[in-house]
Amino acid sequence: MAIIEVATGKKLKASIALLANADFKQIAKKRYFFDWKKERGVSDLFKLTLQGESEILGLLALIDFPREFRVEIRLLCVSRENQGKDKKYEGIAGHLIAFAGRVAISKYFEQACISLLRKTELRNHYKVKYGFMDGGPQLFLEGPRLYELIKKYLS
Amino acid sequence: MSYKKLLQENNNKDLAESFVFPVKLSAKRQKSAELQLAEARQRARDKMTDAEKLTARLMGLKFRMEDYFRAEKPNNEYSFGYFLKLYIELLNMKRRRLAEEIGIDETLLSQLINQRRMPPDYIPIRLELHSNNSIPAEYWFRIIERDREGAMLLNKAAMRKKEMKYVTGGISVHL
Numbered sequence: 170m171a172i173i174e175v176a177t178g179k180k181l182k183a184s185i186a187l188l189a190n191a192d193f194k195q196i197a198k199k200r201y202f203f204d205w206k207k208e209r210g211v212s213d214l215f216k217l218t219l220q221g222e223s224e225i226l227g228l229l230a231l232i233d234f235p236r237e238f239r240v241e242i243r244l245l246c247v248s249r250e251n252q253g254k255d256k257k258y259e260g261i262a263g264h265l266i267a268f269a270g271r272v273a274i275s276k277y278f279e280q281a282c283i284s285l286l287r288k289t290e291l292r293n294h295y296k297v298k299y300g301f302m303d304g305g306p307q308l309f310l311e312g313p314r315l316y317e318l319i320k321k322y323l324s
Numbered sequence: 325m326s327y328k329k330l331l332q333e334n335n336n337k338d339l340a341e342s343f344v345f346p347v348k349l350s351a352k353r354q355k356s357a358e359l360q361l362a363e364a365r366q367r368a369r370d371k372m373t374d375a376e377k378l379t380a381r382l383m384g385l386k387f388r389m390e391d392y393f394r395a396e397k398p399n400n401e402y403s404f405g406y407f408l409k410l411y412i413e414l415l416n417m418k419r420r421r422l423a424e425e426i427g428i429d430e431t432l433l434s435q436l437i438n439q440r441r442m443p444p445d446y447i448p449i450r451l452e453l454h455s456n457n458s459i460p461a462e463y464w465f466r467i468i469e470r471d472r473e474g475a476m477l478l479n480k481a482a483m484r485k486k487e488m489k490y491v492t493g494g495i496s497v498h499l
Binding site: 202203237242243244245246247251252253254261262263271274275276277278279280281282284285286287288290291293294295298302303304305306307309311312313316319 | 325327330331334336337338339340341342343344345346347349353356357359360361362363364365368369371372376377378379380381383384387388391414
């Protein structure tokens with residue numbers, strides 16, 4: 170699944186890369202909700218852009234737990250203009266979650282797992298939309314459900 | 325804007341499609357969360373079939389290969405030999421068996437793994453067929469190209485010095 174431009178239905182290719190220091194100039198809390206500078210050195214930070222463009226559409230913070238073969242999605246945010254019913258592009262969060270799965274699988278193969286600590290009120294939506302499973306306060310994704318998500322968003 | 329305000333202005337579905345929020349747990353709850361997750365994962369893993377495990381291994385191999393040949397610079401940790409060895413390990417196979425199954429001598433397979441010989445063109449094709457098209461020949465060819473690029477960069481001066489004696493003429497224009 171590509172990123173979809175909602176107004177036209179046009180499918181666009183996305184690119185996900187490590188966040189560089191220079192990127193912080195365009196990352197304001199107003200548009201990306203969290204203080205991403207605080208995450209430097211705590212998490213691995215990634216940005217999603219449309220291929221060949223520099224505007225950041227989404228951000229992702231991952232923490233690796235090698236002993237558990239697990240990658241935790243610590244933070245994720247879609248840029249403000251792409252949130253809610255008036256969003257410009259569809260599929261940004263799905264791409265970022267699938268990317269976290271790709272990171273986990275390339276490190277840990279069949280033992281790979283991604284997880285996130287959920288807000289109670291959002292729990293069911295993560296399960297329905299992305300296939301997450303219950304693991305107590307954490308939701309997790311591994312095995313066939315994870316492969317399907319990766320195929321859906323990144324193939 | 326606070327989380328509470330976001331909740332007032334958006335429905336839960338829209339929030340879940342735009343955010344993963346940080347959640348703080350006490351040390352006690354953290355410990356219990358880790359245990360619950362480990363148990364739930366174990367239950368999920370017990371249900372995984374051998375085919376699903378193999379799918380994950382091939383996906384992981386493919387992603388590592390992509391990262392290697394798409395990176396801006398060659399990474400010396402990886403090579404054709406590294407990926408070939410990993411392919412054999414992920415299939416839980418003996419080298420001899422893979423050599424037989426792709427119709428080559430085991431010695432050649434070892435030379436390829438140990439980077440003592442450049443892979444002939446038929447090797448990527450046979451590996452593609454062996455993997456049931458899961459790892460396309462193109463991927464192996466791109467790995468070979470990346471290795472050559474890495475070697476050229478590493479031995480840039482020495483390679484030029486060696487070839488200099490064979491070049492007796494040249495053009496005068498320099499771009």
